[in-house]
Amino acid sequence: MSERVREGHRGTGPGAITPDGCAVELYERLPVGDEPDVIARAVPARARVLELGSGVGRMTHPLIERGFTVTAVDESPRMLERVRGARTVCGPIEELELDERFDVVLLASFLIHTGDLRVRGRLLRACRQHVADDGCVLIQRESEDRHENLPQERKITGGIVRVVSSEPVRPGVRSVHVEYLFPDARWTQTFLSRPLTADAFEAALAEAGLAVDAYLTEDRTWVRALPVPGRSPAAPG
Numbered sequence: 001m002s003e004r005v006r007e008g009h010r011g012t013g014p015g016a017i018t019p020d021g022c023a024v025e026l027y028e029r030l031p032v033g034d035e036p037d038v039i040a041r042a043v044p045a046r047a048r049v050l051e052l053g054s055g056v057g058r059m060t061h062p063l064i065e066r067g068f069t070v071t072a073v074d075e076s077p078r079m080l081e082r083v084r085g086a087r088t089v090c091g092p093i094e095e096l097e098l099d100e101r102f103d104v105v106l107l108a109s110f111l112i113h114t115g116d117l118r119v120r121g122r123l124l125r126a127c128r129q130h131v132a133d134d135g136c137v138l139i140q141r142e143s144e145d146r147h148e149n150l151p152q153e154r155k156i157t158g159g160i161v162r163v164v165s166s167e168p169v170r171p172g173v174r175s176v177h178v179e180y181l182f183p184d185a186r187w188t189q190t191f192l193s194r195p196l197t198a199d200a201f202e203a204a205l206a207e208a209g210l211a212v213d214a215y216l217t218e219d220r221t222w223v224r225a226l227p228v229p230g231r232s233p234a235a236p237g
């Protein structure tokens with residue numbers, strides 16, 4: 001069963017598909033990488049984390065095991081029902097209005113690369129609005145070569161991920177097609193991505209009242225940003 005879809009996004013394969021084309025059953029099997037360690041090194045121990053776009057909890061669960069308290073947000077109820085040990089909030093990040101602030105706000109999985117500029121502004125606004133004055137926002141951005149030399153494939157436990165293509169669809173926006181192949185199942189996801197140079201990325205953050213504090217990994221895909229004092233997020237556009 002599929003939920004409503006976001007423009008330019010679609011997914012195929014067994015089980016429920018989220019509005020952005022992710023397959024719930026696929027994310028249940030995808031192994032987590034080093035993301036929880038990158039996060040744990042960058043923030044205070046036992047911090048209160050607001051995780052935006054948590055999916056089934058692939059990162060949530062290791063973070064909880066490391067002693068963090070997590071509030072997991074996702075617009076897919078089918079994803080969220082698999083999350084254990086975290087408070088869950090179901091709805092679009094763009095519309096999030098929690099009456100509290102967190103030590104850490106996490107915007108991973110390249111969500112910042114949404115093709116829709118208005119959505120991007122609202123995602124960053126949600127980050128700024130929900131981070132404590134002395135807290136931080138951790139963002140995962142695409143690597144510089146993400147859209148080059150395709151197709152590319154890599155092995156994961158039990159299967160293969162193949163980034164098949166990335167085609168321009170309108171100025172600044174690409175349509176990316178990815179396949180996930182397992183002996184017993186095949187999923188695909190097509191989604192829109194707006195690549196961002198480091199300058200464009202930092203400018204988008206600045207508009208939302210956030211400033212880069214550190215690039216956390218050698219490939220510069222993980223970033224810690226801090227709220228700029230006195231710069232509240234503008235009203236949603």
Ligand SMILES: C[S@@+](CC[C@H](N)C(=O)[O-])C[C@H]1O[C@@H](n2cnc3c(N)ncnc32)[C@H](O)[C@@H]1O
Pocket residue numbers: 018019020022027052053054055056057058059073074075076079091092093094108109111
């Ligand atoms: C690629 S999956 C990654 C999930 C998780 N971060 C992980 O690494 O396993 C993206 C998730 O974000 C959710 N999502 C994407 N855009 C969203 C939005 N604007 N508001 C709420 N949830 C969103 C999707 O429903 C999906 O569960």
